[in-house]
Amino acid sequence: MTSLDFKTLIAPENYNLANEIDKHFSEKRALIWENELGEHESISYSVLIKKANKFANGLTKLGLKKGDRVVVMTTRLIESYVIYLACLKAGIIISPSSELLKAKDLVYRLNHSEAKAIITYHRYVKEFENINESTPFLKFRIAFGQEVPNWLSMEEVMKEEPESFTTVETQKDDYAFLAYTSGTTGMPKGVVHSHGWGYAHLRIAAPKWLNISESDTVWATAAPGWQKWVWSPFLSILGSGATGYVYNGKFQPHKYLQILQDKKINVLCCTPTEYRMMAKLDDVSAFNLSHLHTAVSAGEALNREVIDVFKHHFAIQIRDGYGQTESTLLIANLNVDAEKIGSMGQPLLQEFIEIVDDNGQPIPVNQVGTIAVRKDFPALFKLYYKDSEKTNHAYRGDYFLTGDRASKDVNNYFWFQGRNDDVIISSGYTIGPFEVEDALMKHQSVKECAVVAAPDPIRGNIVKAFVVLKDGFSGTNDLIRELQQFVKSLTAPYKYPRIIQFVESLPKTDSGKIRRVDLRNSQR
Numbered sequence: 001m002t003s004l005d006f007k008t009l010i011a012p013e014n015y016n017l018a019n020e021i022d023k024h025f026s027e028k029r030a031l032i033w034e035n036e037l038g039e040h041e042s043i044s045y046s047v048l049i050k051k052a053n054k055f056a057n058g059l060t061k062l063g064l065k066k067g068d069r070v071v072v073m074t075t076r077l078i079e080s081y082v083i084y085l086a087c088l089k090a091g092i093i094i095s096p097s098s099e100l101l102k103a104k105d106l107v108y109r110l111n112h113s114e115a116k117a118i119i120t121y122h123r124y125v126k127e128f129e130n131i132n133e134s135t136p137f138l139k140f141r142i143a144f145g146q147e148v149p150n151w152l153s154m155e156e157v158m159k160e161e162p163e164s165f166t167t168v169e170t171q172k173d174d175y176a177f178l179a180y181t182s183g184t185t186g187m188p189k190g191v192v193h194s195h196g197w198g199y200a201h202l203r204i205a206a207p208k209w210l211n212i213s214e215s216d217t218v219w220a221t222a223a224p225g226w227q228k229w230v231w232s233p234f235l236s237i238l239g240s241g242a243t244g245y246v247y248n249g250k251f252q253p254h255k256y257l258q259i260l261q262d263k264k265i266n267v268l269c270c271t272p273t274e275y276r277m278m279a280k281l282d283d284v285s286a287f288n289l290s291h292l293h294t295a296v297s298a299g300e301a302l303n304r305e306v307i308d309v310f311k312h313h314f315a316i317q318i319r320d321g322y323g324q325t326e327s328t329l330l331i332a333n334l335n336v337d338a339e340k341i342g343s344m345g346q347p348l349l350q351e352f353i354e355i356v357d358d359n360g361q362p363i364p365v366n367q368v369g370t371i372a373v374r375k376d377f378p379a380l381f382k383l384y385y386k387d388s389e390k391t392n393h394a395y396r397g398d399y400f401l402t403g404d405r406a407s408k409d410v411n412n413y414f415w416f417q418g419r420n421d422d423v424i425i426s427s428g429y430t431i432g433p434f435e436v437e438d439a440l441m442k443h444q445s446v447k448e449c450a451v452v453a454a455p456d457p458i459r460g461n462i463v464k465a466f467v468v469l470k471d472g473f474s475g476t477n478d479l480i481r482e483l484q485q486f487v488k489s490l491t492a493p494y495k496y497p498r499i500i501q502f503v504e505s506l507p508k509t510d511s512g513k514i515r516r517v518d519l520r521n522s523q524r
Contacts, residue, residue, distance in 0.1 A: 006349055009378040011172035011199035017235075018052075018088040018167055020202060024214075024241040025049050032217070032263070033078050036249030043078055045241075048085070051158070053165035055086035058157035059117075062140055066091030066168050069113040069178060071106070073097040073120040073128075073225060076248040079144050079154070080224045083119055084234055088176060088195075091168035095178040095190075098225030103130035105188075110135045112190060112386065113178055119154065122146040172196030178385055179227045181325050190385030191227075191325050198235055200379035201328040204348055206236040209321050209332045211294040212267055214241040219259070220269035221247070227325045228298065232269045242267075253277040257287040264291040272302045273512040275318065279309035280447060280470065289314045296321055298329075300513050301416040301434050303441045304342040320345060322371075322416075324402055326394075328379040330371070331414050342438070344406065344414040352377045355408050360396025368407045368417050368432070372399035405432065422516050424453040426461050431495050433516065436463060439490040440497075443483055445473040450506050450514045454499055454523045465497035466506060466519055475502030 024030075030048045034040035043051075064070070070092050074080040087094045095113050097106065099121070106128060109115070117140040118128060125148050128141070144154035170176075176195045180188040206212050210232065220232035237244040245263055249255070257278055260268060275297055278284065295310060296319040310316045322331040322344050330353055333345030347353030354362045355369040363369045373380055375398055384390045394400055405417040417423060417432030424431040433451035440449045447470045454464035467483070469475060480500045487496040507518040 006352065006378055009200040009203050009349075011196035013172055014169060015172045015195050015199060016088065016091070016167050016170045017176055017195045017198040018085055020198070020235070020239040021045075021085055022049055022167070024238070028241070029243045030238060031078055031081060031244045031246055033076075033246040033248065035247070036255075041078065045238075048078075048081060048238075050163040051082045052085035052089060053163050054158040054161040055082055055154065056089040056165045057161035059086060059090050059092065061161070062117075062152075062157065064090065064092055064117060064140070066170070067093065067175070068117070069093045069095055069115045070117045070119055071095045071097050071109055071113065071115045073099060073101065073106070073118070073124050075099050075121055076223055076246050077121065077145075078246070079121075081234060081238065083154075084224075084230075085238075089165055089167045091170050091174070093175045093178050095180070096225050096227070096230065097180075098223070099124055101127065101225075103127055103132075107131045107133045107135065108187060109180055110138055112187075116140065117142060119144075122148050125151060170195050172199065173382070175382070177227075177230060179230070179325055189387065189390055192382040192385050194382055197328070197379055197381070198239075201231065202235055202239045204379060205231060205321075205323075205329040206240045208334070208348055209296055209319060209329050210236055210267055210269060211319075212236060212240040212242050216240075216242045216266040217245055217264065218242050218267040218269070219245040219247070219263070219265045221251075221256075221271070221274060222269070231323075231328065251277070253281055257281070257284070257289075260289050260292060261287045265289075266291055267294045267296075268292060269296045269298070271299045271512040272297050272306070273299075273508070273514075275302060275306050275310070276441075276448065279306040284309065285313045289316065292316055294319065296332075298323065301344070301438075303438050305438075305441045307341055317341075322404075322414075324404075326381040326400065326402075327373060327377070330373060330402075340411075340413050343409075344416050346412050346414070349377065350412060353414075354399065355406060355414070356396065356399055356401070358396070360399045360401070365410050366407055368405055370420065371402045371404045371406050371414070372396070373402065374398055375400060419516075421520075422452070424451075424461055424463055426453070426456075426459045426463060426494070431463060433463075435491055436465065436487060436495055436497060439487045440465060440467065440483060442490065443486050445469050445479060445483075448506055450516055450519055451497060452516050452519045452523065456498075462498040463495065464499040464501065464523065466501050466503050468503060468505060 030045040032042045114137040119142045122143045122145040141151045143151040177193040222228035298321045320333040323329040352374040356372040406414045436451045448468040453461035456462040507515040
């Protein structure tokens with residue numbers, strides 16, 4: 001894979017990310033939206049931009065100005081795109097917040113960010129009103145979709161405003177987004193991204209990984225409130241001049257495949273969990289996905305079995321990609337070499353991504369270390385907001401440490417091992433949970449699984465697997481022994497799960513990632 005030239009990723013000194021969308025002003029459809037009730041609408045680039053201009057004018061008239069922070073909590077709606085674009089145009093810093101957050105989460109974000117405004121969908125107002133603590137910086141509460149007592153109406157704020165707006169002049173290093181990490185330990189960290197970050201992201205992810213052209217209809221399933229929504233549904237699609245498909249409904253594997261077929265989707269971006277559930281359907285081959293030329297996955301490593309299903313039934317090679325809230329896409333599996341399927345792929349900027357030891361020093365091939373990003377990578381976050389200690393702690397030498405462990409081979413393909421916290425040390429052996437999970441997923445009885453360390457007085461820790469079975473299979477002792485032998489036949493024998501526990505479901509984050517931390521804690 002040819003590495004990108006990092007010089008082309010550096011934004012001009014005077015730069016506002018909104019210009020990447022404004023340049024596609026035309027009557028072309030920007031978004032096609034529908035929900036699970038069958039309601040639908042669409043909007044052109046020209047109308048979308050005019051609405052954003054009206055809202056930017058309204059926000060400015062209220063008194064919001066460049067550098068102010070705004071907490072935005074919405075869902076998969078066209079208005080979400082209007083809000084984000086309007087804020088960027090006005091130089092307002094967006095703090096994306098998931099619709100699943102509760103009052104205690106929201107008050108922390110409001111006060112930590114010193115947010116001057118809330119912009120939210122009317123159905124989520126109640127959680128803000130459940131806040132009992134003081135929010136001294138908050139001046140404006142704006143809701144949309146329905147009138148809410150004591151809240152400003154987004155529709156009224158923009159109603160009488162002109163359709164033109166002069167985008168606020170910003171520098172490439174000016175803040176654009178303040179995204180909060182999930183905070184599995186301690187309070188969430190505020191990750192600051194600049195307008196220049198967005199410039200680099202668009203030139204890395206959209207053309208190299210998503211493979212988007214202006215003629216494509218693209219479906220990225222992430223919900224607003226997550227950095228992945230900023231990555232793909234918002235920036236990569238609209239910044240490329242493509243048409244985005246937006247489905248506001250619950251995940252159902254049959255429904256997703258039906259949409260891919262009926263809407264003639266060209267590019268799909270969804271989570272490994274969504275791919276796994278689709279791949280497990282008995283009638284997966286009944287769908288026609290001939291219009292789909294690119295399918296990508298991000299969030300956690302994708303199992304080889306799932307990749308093989310899509311390759312076999314649809315002749316589609318899923319492009320597994322890796323990145324973090326603090327960065328953009330860093331590593332992607334863009335190859336078609338069968339021997340490398342199941343790897344993370346190669347770094348898109350090879351001189352900037354490395355495997356390092358605990359001191360931030362690069363280590364030899366085939367040794368496991370931490371994935372690290374060079375400090376001067378153009379699409380790396382600016383800092384953890386108001387937390388210089390955590391910002392400094394994240395770096396070792398010349399590198400930002402991601403906390404994810406992997407090895408690389410002689411061809412510079414990276415092979416995922418797990419989070420630093422997820423890696424299992426048993427009798428002196430270092431075992432990555434993903435490779436054990438990958439082996440288990442190849443067994444005909446396994447629907448989902450997660451592997452963690454379980455304390456053991458002799459070995460320190462042993463490998464334990466939590467397994468969700470497919471319908472028609474029973475969690476017997478015979479099946480436990482069969483699964484253990486099956487893993488031994490596919491991996492080094494010391495890696496097999498000495499304990500297997502059958503469960504109805506696995507704990508997951510709001511974005512669909514398996515929460516191994518919960519499973520680990522259940523062993524204590």
